Amino acid sequence: xxxxxxxxxxxxxxxLIGTQCTTCGRYFFPxxxxxxxxxxxxxxxxxxxxxxxxxxxxTVVRSASDQFENTTPYVLAVIALDEGPRxxxxxxxxxxxxxxxxxxxxxxxxxxxxxxxGVIHYGTKFVPTE
Amino acid sequence: xxxxxxxxxxxxxxxxxxxTSFRDLFVKAGALALEDAGxxxxxxxxxxxxxxxxxxxxxxxxxxxxxxxxxxxxxxxxPSTRVEAACASGGxxxxxxxxxxxxxxEDIVVAAGVEKMTDVGTGASVDMLASAxxxxxxxxxxxxxxxxxxxIATDYMHRYPLTREQLAQVAVxxxxxxARNPIxxxxxxxxxxxxxxxxxxxxxxxxxxxxxxxxxxAAVVVVPLERAREFTDSPVRVLAxxxxxxxxxxxxxxxxSTLDAxxxxxxxxxxxxGLTHKDIDMVEVHDCFTIAExxxxxxxGFCKKGEAGxxxxxxxxxxxxxxxxxxxxxxxxxxxxxxATGIKQIYEIVNQLRGDAGARQVDAEIGMAxxxxxxxxxxxxxxxxx
Numbered sequence: 024x025x026x027x028x029x030x031x032x033x034x035x036x037x038x039l040i041g042t043q044c045t046t047c048g049r050y051f052f053p054x055x056x057x058x059x060x061x062x063x064x065x066x067x068x069x070x071x072x073x074x075x076x077x078x079x080x081x082t083v084v085r086s087a088s089d090q091f092e093n094t095t096p097y098v099l100a101v102i103a104l105d106e107g108p109r110x111x112x113x114x115x116x117x118x119x120x121x122x123x124x125x126x127x128x129x130x131x132x133x134x135x136x137x138x139x140x141g142v143i144h145y146g147t148k149f150v151p152t153e
Numbered sequence: 154x155x156x157x158x159x160x161x162x163x164x165x166x167x168x169x170x171x172x173t174s175f176r177d178l179f180v181k182a183g184a185l186a187l188e189d190a191g192x193x194x195x196x197x198x199x200x201x202x203x204x205x206x207x208x209x210x211x212x213x214x215x216x217x218x219x220x221x222x223x224x225x226x227x228x229x230x231x232p233s234t235r236v237e238a239a240c241a242s243g244g245x246x247x248x249x250x251x252x253x254x255x256x257x258x259e260d261i262v263v264a265a266g267v268e269k270m271t272d273v274g275t276g277a278s279v280d281m282l283a284s285a286x287x288x289x290x291x292x293x294x295x296x297x298x299x300x301x302x303x304x305i306a307t308d309y310m311h312r313y314p315l316t317r318e319q320l321a322q323v324a325v326x327x328x329x330x331x332a333r334n335p336i337x338x339x340x341x342x343x344x345x346x347x348x349x350x351x352x353x354x355x356x357x358x359x360x361x362x363x364x365x366x367x368x369x370x371a372a373v374v375v376v377p378l379e380r381a382r383e384f385t386d387s388p389v390r391v392l393a394x395x396x397x398x399x400x401x402x403x404x405x406x407x408x409x410s411t412l413d414a415x416x417x418x419x420x421x422x423x424x425x426x427g428l429t430h431k432d433i434d435m436v437e438v439h440d441c442f443t444i445a446e447x448x449x450x451x452x453x454g455f456c457k458k459g460e461a462g463x464x465x466x467x468x469x470x471x472x473x474x475x476x477x478x479x480x481x482x483x484x485x486x487x488x489x490x491x492x493a494t495g496i497k498q499i500y501e502i503v504n505q506l507r508g509d510a511g512a513r514q515v516d517a518e519i520g521m522a523x524x525x526x527x528x529x530x531x532x533x534x535x536x537x538x539x
Contacts, residue, residue: 024293032289053290053402080311080409082303083356084295088280091295099300099355101404109404111291118356123311134293146293 026142036146039129041108043070052108074129076102076149079109083118090135102127102149113148126152156378157254158388159537161190162500167369167488168338175211175269176223182370182493183224183265190374191384194226198259200233203246203266204492209281211269220265239285240441242266243371243495244524244533250375251394251535260380265372266497268490278366282491285527287402299363299442301403301528303355306444308409310357312459315447317357319462321348323443324361324486326471327479331486333472333513338367338488348443362443367488371496373503389503392428392519393536395421403528412529415452422521422534423454430454433536434517435505436476437498439525440483449523450478453534477515480505495524495533506539 034040041052044065049058052072058065081100084091091097098114098121114121115132127149134146163185165178173181179202187194202220207213221233236246243266250264270278283292286301309315325345331337343361351360381388397417400406407413423429430453438453440446450461455476464470470478481487481501484494502520504510519538525531 024288036293053287079404080304080308082300082307082358083353084297084300084303085352085356086279086299086354087276087295087297088283089274089276090280091297092276094295097295099294099296099304101304101409111287111296111402111404112294123307135295144293 024137024144029142029144037131039072039074039147041070041072042067050106050108052104052110072104072106075152076104076127078114078121078123078125078127079103080123081114081121083121100149115148115150120151128152154255155257157251157375157391158378158381159373159391159499159503160376160381160384160388161186161192161374162503163189164336164371164497164500165369166336167367167490169271170368171271173368175207175213175267176219178269178368178370179220179265179267180223182267182372183263186263186372186374192261192374194224195229196261197226197231197263199253199262200231201236201246201249201253201262201264202233203236203242203495205237205239205242205268206281206284207269211272238531239526240439240491241495241524241526241531241533242492244498244522244535245396245495245531247373247496247499247535248394248396248533251391254375254377260376262375263372264375264496265370266493266495267370268492269368270366270490271368275366291402297355299358300355302442302444303358304403305409305448305528306357309444309447312410314459315462317349318345319466320362320443320447321345322465323440323446324348326465327440327483327485330472330480330513331482333511334482334487337482337486338365339482339486358442358444364441364484364489367490369488369490369493369497371493371500373496373499387507387539389506389537389539391535392538393422393425393534395425395534397421397532399530401527401530406529410448411458412448412452412525412532414529414532415449415523415525418532418534419453422536426536428519428536432519433476433521434519435480435502435515436478436521436523437481437501438478438483438523440479440485441489441525443485445525446478446483453521453523472513472515480510480513480515495522498522498524499535499537502537506537
C-alpha cells in the first residue's frame with residue numbers, strides 16, 4: 024500500500040474514526056461518505072467509535088500473503104461494534120481463545136510492513152475484554 | 154430483444170502451463186471455439202474477454218486489444234472489450250456478449266475468459282486474489298481470500314448442522330467428476346481423509362477445501378437464435394442472463410452465510426426463463442471453496458438453508474444424483490483460472506446439453522451456471538437449454 028494511501032486514512036485506522044449520517048442516525052465503519060439509506064439527503068459527519076464490540080465470526084489464518092506471512096497463525100474476525108457497524112480486524116489472542124460472541128475492545132497495534140525497509144503500517148486490532 | 158444461442162465452445166486444458174503464455178492460452182481457446190462453431194475470425198462482430206488481473210499476474214493491461222491482435226483480428230478492427238468482476242469476470246463477459254446479441258447491435262460474438270496465474274509466486278497470488286475483496290478494510294487487516302470464506306464456514310457451522318465430513322465430501326465429489334474430465338487440472342480421486350489430513354489454510358478450511366491456482370482460457374460463440382441453424386444443428390439457447398451486486402466487504406453483508414447476490418441473481422434468472430429450480434437438470438456453481446458450494450446450492454434455491462451438507466453426503470449432487478452439481482469438477486478439481494472460470498462453466502453446460510460430456514455425461518436438457526466475484530459482491534447466473 025502506497026504511503027499516501029495509508030497516510031490519508033490514519034485517523035480512521037489508528038483511532039476508529041468512522042462516520043455517521045445525522046439524517047437517519049446510522050453509523051458507518053469503515054467510513055462512508057454516502058448514506059445508502061438517505062442517499063443525497065443524508066448528512067455525513069465523523070464519529071469516533073468507543074471500540075467495544077462482539078465477535079460475529081472468525082478464522083485462524085495459517086497461510087497468508089507475503090506481507091503477513093511472518094505473523095501467522097493469526098486470528099482474523101468480523102466484529103460488530105456496539106454502535107452497529109461491522110468491520111474486519113485481527114484479534115490479538117491465541118487461536119484457541121477465539122469464540123463467536125466473545126466481547127472484544129480495540130487496541131493500537133502494528134499491522135504489517137511494506138517489506139524489510141518499507142513503511143510500517145499501524146492500525147487497530149482487538150483484544151478480548153476481561 | 155432477440156433470443157440468443159451458443160453455437161460453439163472451446164477450452165484449453167486447465168493447469169500449470171509453464172510453457173504457454175497468456176496470449177497463447179487465449180488464442181488456443183478461441184480457435185477451438187471458432188472451429189466448433191464453424192465460423193471464421195473475419196465473421197466476428199465483437200469480442201468480450203473476461204480477465205481479472207493480467208496487470209498484476211503478467212504486467213499487461215489493454216487485454217481487449219492484445220487478444221484481438223493475437224487472434225489475428227487487428228486488421229479487421231473488430232471491437233474487443235475486457236470485462237472485469239474478479240472471479241466473475243468470465244460470467245460477466247458472457248453476459249455482455251448475450252446483451253450485445255440480444256440487443257441487435259451485434260450478431261456473431263465471442264465471449265471468452267483467460268487468466269495466467271502461475272507467472273507469480275503463491276504469496277503474490279494470495280495477495281492479488283485478496284483484491285477481489287475490500288483492499289482498504291479487509292486486505293489491510295490481513296484478510297486472505299481463504300480467510301474470508303473460512304469466516305463464512307465458521308458462521309455457517311455455528312448456526313447449521315454441517316459436519317466437517319460433509320464439507321469434505323464436496324471436494325471428494327468434485328474430484329470424482331474432475332477425474333472424468335480431460336481438461337481438469339486434477340484428474341485424481343480423493344477421499345474424505347485426504348481432505349481432513351491436508352494442512353489447515355484458514356480454520357476450518359484445509360488445503361483440499363480450496364480451489365487451486367490455475368492457468369487456462371475458454372471461449373464460446375453466441376449468435377441470434379434465428380441464425381443459429383446456419384452454423385450448427387445443435388444450438389444451445391440462452392434462457393436467462395442475470396447479474397446482481399452486494400457489498401464489497403463480507404462484514405457489511407446482511408447475513409454472513411448467505412450470498413444475497415446469489416439469491417437475487419438466481420431469482421432473476423428463474424423469472425426470466427419462466428422456470429423453477431425443479432426444472433434445472435445440472436448446475437455449475439462457484440465452488441472456490443467447499444463452503445461456497447454449500448452456500449450456492451442453498452442460495453440458488455435447490456434446498457433450504459442448512460440442508461446442502463446432508464444432500465451432498467447423500468449423493469444428491471453427485472453425477473448420478475437428482476441435481477448434479479459441478480459435473481466439470483468445479484473450481485476445486487477442474488481448476489480456477491479466475492477470469493476463465495465463468496466461461497468454462499458455459500463450456501461444460503453446452504457439452505452436457507449436447508451430449509458431448511463423455512465419462513461425466515448426465516441426462517440434461519437445462520443447465521445453470523453460477524459465477525461469483527469476491528465473497529459475493531458480484532454474482533452472475535445463466536440458464537441454458539436445448
